Amino acid sequence: MEGSSLRPGQGAARAANGARRRPPAGRRAEVREANETAILAAAEAVFAEYGFHGATTAMIAERAGLPKANLHYYFGTKEALYKAVLENILALWLAPVRNFTDESDPAQALADYIALKIEYTRTRPQASRIFASELIAGAPQILDYLSHELRQVVEEKSRVVRRWIADGKIGPVEPVHLFVTIWAMTQTYADFAVQIAAIQGKEALDDGDFEAAKRFITAMVLKGIGVKGAG
Amino acid sequence: MEGSSLRPGQGAARAANGARRRPPAGRRAEVREANETAILAAAEAVFAEYGFHGATTAMIAERAGLPKANLHYYFGTKEALYKAVLENILALWLAPVRNFTDESDPAQALADYIALKIEYTRTRPQASRIFASELIAGAPQILDYLSHELRQVVEEKSRVVRRWIADGKIGPVEPVHLFVTIWAMTQTYADFAVQIAAIQGKEALDDGDFEAAKRFITAMVLKGIGVKGAG
DNA sequence: GCGAACCTTGACCAACTGGTCAAGTTTTGT
DNA sequence: ACAAAACTTGACCAGTTGGTCAAGGTTCGC
Numbered sequence: 117m118e119g120s121s122l123r124p125g126q127g128a129a130r131a132a133n134g135a136r137r138r139p140p141a142g143r144r145a146e147v148r149e150a151n152e153t154a155i156l157a158a159a160e161a162v163f164a165e166y167g168f169h170g171a172t173t174a175m176i177a178e179r180a181g182l183p184k185a186n187l188h189y190y191f192g193t194k195e196a197l198y199k200a201v202l203e204n205i206l207a208l209w210l211a212p213v214r215n216f217t218d219e220s221d222p223a224q225a226l227a228d229y230i231a232l233k234i235e236y237t238r239t240r241p242q243a244s245r246i247f248a249s250e251l252i253a254g255a256p257q258i259l260d261y262l263s264h265e266l267r268q269v270v271e272e273k274s275r276v277v278r279r280w281i282a283d284g285k286i287g288p289v290e291p292v293h294l295f296v297t298i299w300a301m302t303q304t305y306a307d308f309a310v311q312i313a314a315i316q317g318k319e320a321l322d323d324g325d326f327e328a329a330k331r332f333i334t335a336m337v338l339k340g341i342g343v344k345g346a347g
Numbered sequence: 348m349e350g351s352s353l354r355p356g357q358g359a360a361r362a363a364n365g366a367r368r369r370p371p372a373g374r375r376a377e378v379r380e381a382n383e384t385a386i387l388a389a390a391e392a393v394f395a396e397y398g399f400h401g402a403t404t405a406m407i408a409e410r411a412g413l414p415k416a417n418l419h420y421y422f423g424t425k426e427a428l429y430k431a432v433l434e435n436i437l438a439l440w441l442a443p444v445r446n447f448t449d450e451s452d453p454a455q456a457l458a459d460y461i462a463l464k465i466e467y468t469r470t471r472p473q474a475s476r477i478f479a480s481e482l483i484a485g486a487p488q489i490l491d492y493l494s495h496e497l498r499q500v501v502e503e504k505s506r507v508v509r510r511w512i513a514d515g516k517i518g519p520v521e522p523v524h525l526f527v528t529i530w531a532m533t534q535t536y537a538d539f540a541v542q543i544a545a546i547q548g549k550e551a552l553d554d555g556d557f558e559a560a561k562r563f564i565t566a567m568v569l570k571g572i573g574v575k576g577a578g
Numbered sequence: 579g580c581g582a583a584c585c586t587t588g589a590c591c592a593a594c595t596g597g598t599c600a601a602g603t604t605t606t607g608t
Numbered sequence: 609a610c611a612a613a614a615c616t617t618g619a620c621c622a623g624t625t626g627g628t629c630a631a632g633g634t635t636c637g638c
Contacts, residue, residue: 144584144635151585167484169401173626183587188627190585245483251539252476252483253398262545270546293563296543300535301528308482312527314493315501332524340571375605375614382615404596414617419597421615 148190154180155187159201164242167249168198202250202257205243210266212236216273222280223343226298227334233302234330238323244306270295287342294341301333379421385411386418390432395473398480399429433481433488436474441497443467447504453511454574457529458565464533465561469554475537501526518573525572532564 141149158180162171173194177184191197212232216225237244255262274291281288305312309321316325389411393402404425408415422428443463447456468475486493505522512519536543540552547556 142636147585165485167398167400167480169398170484172624174624184626185587185589185628186585189587192627194626248483248538249398249480251542252479253401254396255541255545259541259545262542263548266542267546267548289567290559290563292543292547293560296535296539296560297532297564297567300531300539304527304531307479308527308531310486310490311482311493311497312523314486314490315498316523317494317498328521329524329527332521333528336520336528336568336571338571339573340567340569342570373606378605378615403594405594415596416598416617416619417615420617423597425596 151180151182151186152190155182155190155197156201156204159197160204160242160246163198163201163249164245168194168253173197199257201246205247206258206261208236208240208243209247210269213269213273216276218276218279220276222285223338223345225276226337226343230298230302230334230337231330233298234305234326234333237302237306238326241306241309244303248303248307285344289341294337298333298337302329305329382411382413382417383421386413386421386428387432387435390428391435391473391477394429394432394480395476399484404428430488432477436478437489437492439467439471439474440478441500444500444504447507449507449510451507453516454569454576456507457568457574461529461533461565461568462561464529465536465557465564468533468537469557472537472540475534479534479538516575520572525568529564529568533560536560 155176158176159171162176162179165171166175171194173187174184176197177187180187187197191200212229216229250256250258270292273295277286277289277291277294280286305321305326312325313320386407389407390402393407393410396402397406402425404418405415407428408418411418418428422431443460447460481487481489501523504526508517508520508522508525511517536552536557543556544551
């Protein structure tokens, strides 16, 4: 019963990696990719707005412009679709930390990192919110990822920070808390944007808010952890 | 049809304010208070773990040790119960900002505020998560509160900060961003605790983590915004 | 050209959920 | 003591939702 020739299920898991531009691809593959992309985009929007439980596959399908049965053909279950969305988000989330290397200058590296994080927050607030909801719920889907891949990356980057400290380039701080608070400060402008807007009497944040946030956070962090030759 | 003598509905809205210890109170009132408290506590736990949509009134009732119908008798609808829980949380959330006055010394006031926020985060992580979820969802239930009560408080406290700046007690910073980032940094230790634990190879955060967080945040903020006579 | 694989979709369904209700029990005021 | 008000609760229900399915269309490999 499982060995049938049908091919539903995990389809778009592949769309998560960088394997874009395959060979010309027949019409079939083209349509498949277009549909998967449409569904993933719709799912991101709906999951961000209503949360996993609040979202319905009917909403997502409608937003993607496809029948609900079609969505289930591509992704199987709501949960599988949610996982596919999360995978894309995790890749996005982790990208900025890459240019955080031994050689880099603390002031520059931190400023760049904060700038990238704020940019992520500004351009992909929905992604940020889905990630946040997942964490608040206890990370049922990504706990494994957090305690392995992410943990490893953090440890690696922590070593960079400790080197900076040893070299007297910054004051003595616990690297993990530095990372955690940078994530928190930047992401708050996506996740809790309504609150920040509301207390300013605005309906939504604008580019100026993000620019000011970036400046404020950068200045406070650089000065706060004693980066030499900053602020 | 509405003028019946029954008395279901908004019951516990009152439990939110500080009107504890009423006169001896008959058995009736006693039971009512006990039940409302049990339901609110159960609701807080369940809403925090599953979110508004993921939570069911049956779960909450079971956790409270009461039949579901009884829960609906006291609070009417799931949404009304949720609002009651939120009201309690808002009061908790806002309390720490109170001792933020003109006369206070910046270093002391900020350190105290951060300490209280971290304490809230440590002792009431569920409350923090519910509040966070509500904001991520766009604050459908509390937008009004945010743009009036909270906004007013923030403006009032912003004046205090601007006074400090004018008096040369701290560097020039935008008060709103200062508050927002303090909220973000402290709350992240409740809302995203799984993540912080995971990257450290732990199952959960312990008191030491909160202590370290408090120290780190306090040090970075005080130094970062140039509080005279600090770090 | 043709059969097999793949895709599309309206109709359908079982499970769950918030909420109701009526019948009964307990407490309260007088 | 007794009636009115308040509380309790098992049974019930209508609406919603994730997911299935069968029948029909389209594309692909050869």
